[in-house]
Amino acid sequence: GSGQDRKVLKAAFELLKSAGFRVQDGRMLDPQGNPFGFEILTSSQDEERLAAIYQRTLEKIGIDVGIRSLDGDQIQSRKQRYDFEVLIGTSGFNNSLSPGSEQLGRWGSVAAKTEGSFNLAGVADPAVDAAIDAMLNARTKEDYVAAVRVLDRLLISGYYI
Known part of the structure; x- marks a missing residue:
């Protein structure tokens, strides 16, 4: 085997199926019959590697994942305009032990x-x-x-x- 635990992928597939998604000719289709996919924005090689792993995993259930590498300024601009589908990384989500305003x-x-x-x-x-x-x-x-x-x-x- 691949060494990968497929339980999570199977559970995701079942959730999509219960929401009306289906696989046809190896492609995941939404309930309206449109191909389902999204784009991941990355700004470093490490993020790109993580995105590629995610991409390969979701390909197994027919989801089309694109990866777009941008520089820091472009990523920041896209974030400010909410012009993205998926981002990789946790910078900016650190929190204190005493959350406030x-x-x-x-x-x-x-x-x-x-x-x-x-x-x-x-x-x-x-x-x-x-x-x-x-x-x-x-x-x-x-x-x-x-x-x-x-x-x-x-x-x-x-x-x-």
Whole structure:
């Protein structure tokens, strides 16, 4: 065998199938019959290598993944305009052990509509906004910790990053 665990790929395929996607002639088609694919933007050789692994894996279930290498300025410009489908990398997503008002710019609905914000995932969820508000207005440690945990769970369950 390849040494790769195919359970995750099979689960992804089953989710796509349940959403109306299908494979025809080796290509994944969306529910309307259009080929399904996306482009990954990279800005370094390391990111390009990771993208290529992702590309090879998704090819196995018929998803067409393109890779476009751009320089740092081009990537930044595309990020500011939300002109991308997939980015590789985690720079800019570091967080403190005591989250605060910066969460509004990273996950808040207003930031999702603001060009140049750090809300690259475009999160615009009233529940996320409420969790951030609860976190910022917490008056006890217990309330603060509870609000941060709620925000964490919402972000994880949203599969934004």
